[in-house]
Amino acid sequence: MTVYPLNPGPSWNVPRVQAPGCLGLLPQYEIEWWYYTGVVEAGDERFSVQVSVDRLGAGPLGLSFGLLALGRGLDDSYRISVGYGVGVWDDVPDPIGLSLATVNDDTFALSFSPVVGDTRVRVRYTGGTPVGTIGSTYLLEASGADPSGSFAITVPLTDRRGLVLEGISGYVGPGTPGTGPVGHGAATYEFAQPRLEIGSGSLTLGERTYELTGGMLWLDRQVMTNSDVAASRPPVDPARPDLAIEQQELYRGDWMGIMLDGGVTLVLATFWQPPCPPAFPLQWITGTLVGRPPLGGFGTVYAPTDPAALNGGYGLLGARVDSTSFDFDMNVLDYAHPAESPHWMSPNSKKTYCTAWAIRFDKRVQAMGVPGEIFVRAVTSGCENAVAGQSFWEGGAVVYADSACERRIGVAAVEQMGFD
DSSP states (O other), X not given: OEEOOOOOSSSSOSTTOOTTGGGSOOTTSSEEEEEEEEXXXXXXXXXXXXXXXXXXXXXEEEEEEEEEEEEETTTTEEEEEEEEEEEEESSOSSOSEEEEOOOBTTBOEEEEEOSBSSOEEEEEEEEESSTTSTTEEEEEEEEEEETTEEEEEEEEEEESSOOEESTTTSEEOOOSTTSSSSSOEEEEEEEEEEEEEEOSOEEEETTEEEEXXXXXXXXXXXXXXXXXXXXXXXXXXXXXXXXXXXXXXXXXXXXXEEEETTSOEEEEEEEOOOOBTTTBOSTTSOBGGGTBOOSEEEEEEEOSSOTTSGGGEEEEEBOBTTBSOOSEEEEESOTTSGGGSSEEXXXXXXXXXXXXXXXXXXXXXXXXXXXXXXXXXXXXXXXXXXXXXXXXXEEEEEEESSTTSOSEEEEEEEEEESOO
């Protein structure tokens, strides 16, 4: 199967999508979701945060679910709450399910309440510049419960980068039907508010409330249609065949949204080979520096402000199994002793996930303000989601300048899917 992060023209060329309306309901797609993931700080303490709302179907029979997950770095604890709703509405103040008013320059109000479960989510625009632009402000409120008790988060957010397309054009999808193992796949459109800064707020775990002093969340906004023949799939750009990435599964690997303190923002996606026992029985032990190069990868560097760049970003190519040329190369943190590198095995799914990475960058990327090598470590090791029959890892991480993970230079949102 072939994946094309395609760039056929100027920014915001994704078919049937425009800003800021793309933050609202897009019922022409089968599935869509809003993920707020990252790191919040309370003095010297760090917490992993994930707040998400997903939609399947529309109208009174549409299904939705909300999720709140909080991980505390100090004791490596993790709590997750999932709620399920019925009804997807374009403007209902207090729904049982999902409600999202039509989005325009001065309106954004998302609300989720469950039929089953305890998770509740509200996000609303509160002012500043127009919705989706640098300087716009929002309030995120989410609450939930698990067997150990209730937990919640309330944070004001300030957009420090503005709405961007992920990749270059925002399109990531399958290649020609019949070329992959099953001959079809999912086409997604992906865009983001990649730097939502937290200046204050609160986080509650049981009886204790923490006053927040900082942090950053990444809003990952995706819409998807499953189809044997993706009618919306644009053709391959013959001028940029290097942007076609061969791989066997779209979501077997790591996705990272990286927010460096200096203002530079990156999104990186790397697709791993399948397990290959006995030498490589677990796919989390992977990377060119352990002799297990990925099938491919792509990404984007978003400069703080650069009107010359399409979408404010520059496309990147990841290391791949058949080439020694790359813009970035993602490896496990301790690539000299890969089996000892930080990782975590889920007691529920029995999947093993990497929890720390070393990522090196080519000189071209370094010229954009990115260090030659960065080191990423999860705030909490056990950030596994188990929703609708799928298990995957999603949580916040801290970015460091050194392999000892002592000199902090940013934060990240990390997703791992399709693992063994």
